[in-house]
């Protein structure tokens with residue numbers, strides 16, 4: 001996949017700000033600091049378009065990116081950090097619910113997790129949350145370059161088992177450092193986008 005054009009469309013806090021263009025969309029979710037922005041930047045070959053926006057206390061928004069004028073990536077704010085107040089958490093939950101339950105052009109999701117560790121409780125909750133909306137989930141096991149070759153197979157198997165991944169979902173070993181997995185990630189995404 002050659003990305004000729006990528007740009008941010010809007011940081012949206014609520015439905016009325018979502019882009020109106022009726023083009024298909026893929027949402028990307030993951031814990032803060034897991035490597036989500038690095039994943040997005042690697043996929044679209046940009047150094048810094050997606051930035052870590054997950055500083056506690058900062059307004060949490062859905063960041064819509066347009067890719068090649070054909071589809072959107074939607075960067076969903078990170079979850080699972082301790083310093084967020086109850087009020088902020090509730091707001092985040094409402095924003096997520098509004099988006100995932102109502103966005104008709106949403107075709108699939110990518111859940112970014114850290115390949116070095118067993119999925120956390122938050123990862124499992126998020127996987128199940130996305131499945132609850134009937135969405136295909138691509139599980140991106142990133143930071144693969146940090147694993148020894150001998151550990152990879154076992155780690156990937158553990159991820160699949162702990163998440164109890166469904167048949168329709170694809171596990172994609174990935175590294176934003178080396179670019180490993182990029183081709184499979186694009187192939188899977190374009191399949192979900194019917195492109």
Ligand code: GDP
Pocket residue numbers: 030031032033034035036037038039051052053054078142143144145146174175176177178
């Ligand atoms: P985000 O908060 O999920 O958007 O995380 P970032 O993309 O900002 O990444 C968090 C940290 O992990 C940064 O220091 C990145 O350089 C590092 N990182 C992200 N992806 C990879 C990867 O595939 N390999 C390695 N070695 N480091 C990574």
